[in-house]
Amino acid sequence: MSKMKIVDLPTVREVIRCASNMYRMGWDERNGGNISVIIDPEEYRDYLPEEPHRVFQLGFDATPLIGRVFVVTGTGKYFKNVDVAPEVNLGIVRIGKDGHSAELLWGFEDGGRPTSEFPTHLMNHIARLAVNPKNHVVMHCHATHALALTYVLPEDEDEITKTLWRMSTECIVVFPEGVGYLPWMVCGGNEIGEATALKAHDYRVVFWGMHGVFAMGDDLDEAFGLVETVEKASQIYFLTQDHVRQSITDEQLKKLAAAFKVDYKKII
Numbered sequence: 189m190s191k192m193k194i195v196d197l198p199t200v201r202e203v204i205r206c207a208s209n210m211y212r213m214g215w216d217e218r219n220g221g222n223i224s225v226i227i228d229p230e231e232y233r234d235y236l237p238e239e240p241h242r243v244f245q246l247g248f249d250a251t252p253l254i255g256r257v258f259v260v261t262g263t264g265k266y267f268k269n270v271d272v273a274p275e276v277n278l279g280i281v282r283i284g285k286d287g288h289s290a291e292l293l294w295g296f297e298d299g300g301r302p303t304s305e306f307p308t309h310l311m312n313h314i315a316r317l318a319v320n321p322k323n324h325v326v327m328h329c330h331a332t333h334a335l336a337l338t339y340v341l342p343e344d345e346d347e348i349t350k351t352l353w354r355m356s357t358e359c360i361v362v363f364p365e366g367v368g369y370l371p372w373m374v375c376g377g378n379e380i381g382e383a384t385a386l387k388a389h390d391y392r393v394v395f396w397g398m399h400g401v402f403a404m405g406d407d408l409d410e411a412f413g414l415v416e417t418v419e420k421a422s423q424i425y426f427l428t429q430d431h432v433r434q435s436i437t438d439e440q441l442k443k444l445a446a447a448f449k450v451d452y453k454k455i456i
């Protein structure tokens with residue numbers, strides 16, 4: 189039996205499918221958005237080379253991730269092209285023994301490199317793994333209505349959380365911990381990564397003011413589902429503004445939390 193190709197590893201195929209879906213949702217115009225997913229050794233052991241093709245300097249200390257292997261989207265790459273040329277638009281990298289480098293084991297065949305948001309991704313992986321060892325995914329995108337929400341709501345994560353919870357009955361069940369919010373910052377560097385990672389300790393969804401959202405999860409379905417849910421709630425906010433006659437009350441939110449036994453953030 190011939191050996192499976194690296195592009196056919198289940199995690200790589202899932203990233204390809206996810207990027208295509210995110211593109212079709214309209215969340216990833218041009219090169220907007222990025223994905224990183226941990227691949228476990230059982231999956232890649234017989235396929236990836238030991239010797240890296242190239243090495244990238246990270247510019248920060250990623251020691252807790254030494255030896256971890258990630259599928260990651262490339263900087264400047266378009267999500268709409270991931271499925272037609274995965275070997276160019278995606279890479280598989282291993283965090284080097286020095287904790288400051290990423291070793292390219294597959295992909296980025298045109299000389300590309302990991303997303304400019306890789307510092308934020310890796311810092312978020314570190315933060316989430318510390319509270320949930322099963323976390324495998326960090327995802328960033330420019331979900332349209334969620335992004336628009338940051339222009340019209342107060343810059344207050346509890347206000348944003350309460351608005352989202354009220355927009356759809358399922359919200360408090362899907363993200364009972366609420367969402368984090370960061371005011372506008374320059375993207376693509378360590379500073380925004382550090383600020384996001386502080387939020388990622390408490391939240392699986394972090395809004396970036398006037399930019400987009402980050403979502404974290406055990407798998408791509410969880411992270412994608414979180415973006416879908418906050419995006420839909422944000423859309424409902426814009427559909428109902430100026431028309432609204434009734435809204436989900438705090439009492440109803442408390443009843444939902446009790447019925448679904450979710451430990452929600454006590455801001456109501």
Ligand code: 13P
Nearest residue numbers: 219220221263264303304
């Ligand atoms: P990259 O092309 O470097 O992934 O950047 C896209 C983006 O959304 C920046 O926030």
Ligand code: ZN
Nearest residue numbers: 220221329400
């Ligand atoms: Zn972005």
